Amino acid sequence: MNRAELLLFFIAVMVVFLPVSAVEQQTAAAQVMVTNVTLDPQVFMVDDTGTVTVEVINNGAQSVAISRVTMYDEKIRIESRAYDTTMYLGAGNRMTFTFTVTTTVPDGIYYPVFSMDFRDAGYLRYPVKLQVQDKPLKVSILSKPDVFTSGKKEQVEVLIGNPRDNGVSGVIVYPMGEGIEASPSSIFIGMIAPDQSQKVTFSITPHQTTILEIHVDYMNGINPHAEVIQFPIGIGKSKTRADPILSNIQVEKSGKTYSITGDVNNAGLEVANAVVISTGDSVVPVDPYRKYVVGTLQPDDFSAFEVTFTAEGTDKVPVEVSYKDNDGNLYTTMTIIDIPVTKPGAQETEGMPLMMIAVILVCAAVIGGIVWFSWRKR
């Protein structure tokens, strides 16, 4: 066979076998299918960036040549480039393709298309469901005192709920505010599953009237999000604080010393610790009861007390009741008690009793002598 004949034979073989090969390629490509689509996050929020991972498998007995893999959508922005390199997906093999997307779209369900072009065998189109849900975490104040007291630690309960269809991760809660001490400074919750909630409690110690902010930071996929709620903290008198009240007051005076006795009642709803009763600056406390330590007074409990002092030129005595709450904060209440006014006498002259004793002794001696003399003369 000469050279010409050999060439014709080869062409003839090619003509005969070439259509048969294209059909085989298409048959093999038909065995490629999408087996799994993974979105991270599962549900996007507006402006979130995430990934869409598509897994394909070649169920056929022949390998498939893939020329290009890409994803596209009119609204969803695909951040990553297409897979432009020709590759072969072997028989029975799996292959995953990941695309980065950004959901700069409103709430809704979108279907970006996963596209796989086969060499000589057409393409595979697979719409991927992508949900965009603009539902942030819900932060609620479960309980807080009606009125805060400066320097007094109060409990604030916060509930963080996840109304989304997917879980969020990396949840951190922390309070902030000017002139506020919080304990703990922050609480890490971590993952909150969809339709689940988590309760956290902070001890808040305000020192001034301010706005308390409860911050909740969390991640939806790789996207950080934050929620903040605010509520005002008004400094005032706690409605539940201990309220020591003096009653059954009796004022007695012995010489220059006044004695005030009575009962101190805790009319509040909290325990009063280290209750001490003393007199104010306008009088001079004296022994034996310069101060009276009552100790702990439970709500509705009472104790007797007594303080002793001297006072001149005043008819009102401030009686101070100091106590501490469970956090050690010191509180004082002042009660003005009327005492009998006394016109002050002059300072005592030292030696006066001795002079009087001398006068009495002299009188006794003279009178005794006279009586004795009058009877002796008989």
Next chain:
Amino acid sequence: MQVEILPGVGNAAHADPALRDAPLCPENFLNGGSQTRVGRGMGKNGAGRSIEGGKGHIPIKRDDCTMIHLLDLLVHPERFFSTLEGKEPDLKIPAAIALAGAVVAAVAGYAQSSLFADMFAEMGAGAGMGAFMGIMGAAGAFLGFLIIWWLVMAGVFHVISMAFKGTGKFTRTLESTGYGLLPTVIGSIISTLILFSYLPRIAVPVVRDLQDPVAIQKAMQELMLDPAMKEFTQVSIAISILFLIWSANIWIFGVRQARGITLKHACITVIIPVAVYILYMVYMLVSGIPLPGGA
């Protein structure tokens, strides 16, 4: 020294031991004749001088004689009352003594009432109340002294002495009791002077509501418990008791003379009420019952 010897009287004076050393005064002579004094008594007391004219006679003023009497009353009560025997009761000097005591008591009462005036000073009628209380205090003390210390005491002596078949008019008992008040008056003067030294030191509680009897009672109690007040009360009671003992000593001889009873019975008559009063004062002092110091 030229002296006259009076018949009868002079002998009687010598015979009575009580009159032996008595000073020479007109009242010492019962017949009221010319008065003179002889013997030892003159030299001893230096008062027994003739009051009639004549060379060598030293005139004695009547006031000097009264003073001598009072000194005799205080020191030699037996001799003093012996000179009154047989004479009609004369209440002038006893009344003067009692009145003097009453005046002193009134002064002390007025001074003590000033404390109560301070007590009510902040009330609307403070000034008027103070003056009213001062007058009431003075009047009460004046009448109280006259009635209790003279009339009542004389009545008590008179009644008790009846048990010992005492004779004699009540006016005579009244006269003796009045004389016996002289030491009490002296004690009252001393107590009043001491009161004035204590008054500035007494702290007075002020009452603002006259309608509140509890407050008034408490203020009174505080006043009585004031250290200066208590000290004055103790001092004044001690002085009162001492001078009352002195008065009792005089009353014993006075009652004996007035009622014509024995010395023993006179002692019983006088000691019973005096002891009761002293015990009452001591009891009040010891028990701490508020008792305003008084003369």
